[in-house]
Amino acid sequence: MPVSTASRRSMLGTALAAAGGVIWLAGCGVSRPQPSAKPGTTGGAAGTKGGAGGTAGGAVGATGETSGTTSGAAGTSTTRAVSGTGGAAPAGRAVGVLYMAILSGGMAGKKGWPLFVPADFTVPAGSTMPVEIRCFDNGAAPVSAAYTRVTGTVGGTITVLSQISGNLAAASPQSVSSLAANKIAHTFTVTALGLNVPIPPLSTVRFHFHTGGAGSRVWQCMAACSTGANGTSGAMAADGWMRGTMLVKT
Numbered sequence: 001m002p003v004s005t006a007s008r009r010s011m012l013g014t015a016l017a018a019a020g021g022v023i024w025l026a027g028c029g030v031s032r033p034q035p036s037a038k039p040g041t042t043g044g045a046a047g048t049k050g051g052a053g054g055t056a057g058g059a060v061g062a063t064g065e066t067s068g069t070t071s072g073a074a075g076t077s078t079t080r081a082v083s084g085t086g087g088a089a090p091a092g093r094a095v096g097v098l099y100m101a102i103l104s105g106g107m108a109g110k111k112g113w114p115l116f117v118p119a120d121f122t123v124p125a126g127s128t129m130p131v132e133i134r135c136f137d138n139g140a141a142p143v144s145a146a147y148t149r150v151t152g153t154v155g156g157t158i159t160v161l162s163q164i165s166g167n168l169a170a171a172s173p174q175s176v177s178s179l180a181a182n183k184i185a186h187t188f189t190v191t192a193l194g195l196n197v198p199i200p201p202l203s204t205v206r207f208h209f210h211t212g213g214a215g216s217r218v219w220q221c222m223a224a225c226s227t228g229a230n231g232t233s234g235a236m237a238a239d240g241w242m243r244g245t246m247l248v249k250t
């Protein structure tokens, strides 16, 4: 069951307020490559489905600083050109950072239905994309062995931080290439790219991946994290919740 962009934002705001007024937000906007962009500059285009306006700022930069706050439905896009989000900064053009959050079903207002925000987003083709995902969901979910491993990221690893708020710079980052099967809440998996990122509960993960050529690619969570006898119904079977569309644009 799709949830409107506006109500997602409001849910996220509510969830974050409940989490202690954390300053943060997932921007679904990803800036186009900007050859002259410098770290700290704001970049561009945002807005996925639902259209009007971009998403809120409040991004956490590579240096761990936080800024901005979530804003309402008419939020402005703040996408920074940042390098070195996780692991070694890859060479090449500077691009924005793809920020995502994972809310528990309780936070999303639908019991048993955890939620990725944003679920549908756009990234630039032919780019090495930095990604940061904060998992506010506190429970592990069953995952088959294949999806406990990190695949398709730059270096074959992800950086895991044990914090989801506050001073992330204080959380000692760990570079990992797999996680224990009982320590995974969700995965961010793009089968077409061979990309699989297991995500622990209550953690932040950072990584880079190559976006490849233009096209539309489905991402999906492969952890049985929702409702039904095997946890694969509900949010797992609904577009805009535990699966969505990554549009890769030139």
Ligand SMILES: [Cu+2]
Residues within 6 Å of the ligand: 114, 185, 186, 187, 221, 222, 223, 224, 225, 242
């Ligand atoms: Cu999931």
